[in-house]
Amino acid sequence: MITCLDIGGSGIKGALARSATDLTPLGRRATPLDDLDAFVAAIGEMVTQSPVGSPVAVSITGVIDPADGIIKVANIPCIDGLPLAAELTRRLGREVLVGNDADLFALAEAVAGAGRGHRIVFGAILGTGVGGGLVIDGKVVNGAGGYAGEWGHGPIAPTRVGTPPIEIPRYACGCGQSGCVDTVGAARGLERLHRHLTDRAPSSVEIVAAWEAGDAAAGRTMDVYFDVVAPPLALVVNVVGASIVPLGGGLGQSAKLVERLDREVRSRILRRTNAPLVVQAALAIEPGLVGAAIMGGLS
Ligand SMILES: [Zn+2]
Numbered sequence: 245m246i247t248c249l250d251i252g253g254s255g256i257k258g259a260l261a262r263s264a265t266d267l268t269p270l271g272r273r274a275t276p277l278d279d280l281d282a283f284v285a286a287i288g289e290m291v292t293q294s295p296v297g298s299p300v301a302v303s304i305t306g307v308i309d310p311a312d313g314i315i316k317v318a319n320i321p322c323i324d325g326l327p328l329a330a331e332l333t334r335r336l337g338r339e340v341l342v343g344n345d346a347d348l349f350a351l352a353e354a355v356a357g358a359g360r361g362h363r364i365v366f367g368a369i370l371g372t373g374v375g376g377g378l379v380i381d382g383k384v385v386n387g388a389g390g391y392a393g394e395w396g397h398g399p400i401a402p403t404r405v406g407t408p409p410i411e412i413p414r415y416a417c418g419c420g421q422s423g424c425v426d427t428v429g430a431a432r433g434l435e436r437l438h439r440h441l442t443d444r445a446p447s448s449v450e451i452v453a454a455w456e457a458g459d460a461a462a463g464r465t466m467d468v469y470f471d472v473v474a475p476p477l478a479l480v481v482n483v484v485g486a487s488i489v490p491l492g493g494g495l496g497q498s499a500k501l502v503e504r505l506d507r508e509v510r511s512r513i514l515r516r517t518n519a520p521l522v523v524q525a526a527l528a529i530e531p532g533l534v535g536a537a538i539m540g541g542l543s
Pocket residue numbers: 396397398417418419420421424426
């Protein structure tokens with residue numbers, strides 16, 4: 245039995261896992277952001293609900309360097325820069341494993357979700373951010389610094405997009421570069437793109453809903469959106485050889501968006517295939533907790 249935790253900037257969710265798919269919820273707490281003792285105490289309260297000595301597996305929004313275990317997590321300052329797994333292991337007196345949430349989303353989909361039966365799975369996320377994780381033969385490939393799968397950052401977003409084509413700016417990104425896919429491909433990015441094209445400011449959910457309902461202005465924005473997001477994702481597929489790309493994150497909730505992105509990506513990759521490539525994630529509810537359970541050795 246493993247205690248699984250999914251830690252984000254606003255909340256900590258927990259579950260007791262008997263297998264990757266047999267999870268009993270342990271509830272939710274707010275994430276202490278500035279006080280390490282409070283952070284550890286919040287986790288400790290959840291962990292005490294599981295058998296003494298049983299291990300803990302954590303999915304977290306942060307990049308973990310596999311060389312030294314140091315985590316970079318800007319939105320939870322009290323643990324930023326710590327070797328989090330070692331610190332929690334010492335303070336809780338239990339074995340603690342820590343993994344990046346996008347990596348564990350990909351692992352969950354590869355082992356127990358839409359990627360089952362595929363050797364190479366690229367789990368892509370279009371939501372609060374643009375991210376992803378690569379899983380080969382059931383193992384997360386996280387590479388130097390822990391950054392493998394991060395297709396959202398790098399100055400590569402196309403700027404002449406849509407039919408007829410228009411120019412969009414190379415927006416500055418929080419990572420310090422400009423022209424990142426994240427600046428237009430994430431939920432706030434889609435809103436920014438729609439503002440640029442229409443001078444109106446609905447939410448990403450409203451833009452997608454209007455597009456699904458046949459609204460012309462939202463349709464134009466989405467045409468431009470796919471022209472920005474599909475080329476870099478197609479390149480990722482060419483480079484890593486993925487045969488399936490489960491899509492998660494808030495924007496991935498739209499079946500129409502997933503189906504259109506699948507067509508746009510398949511038309512741009514070298515391999516010709518009629519089989520679906522970009523598909524809706526199967527574990528839309530708690531992929532972080534499922535991925536954490538699998539990281540902890542459950543199946
Ligand atoms: Zn960036």
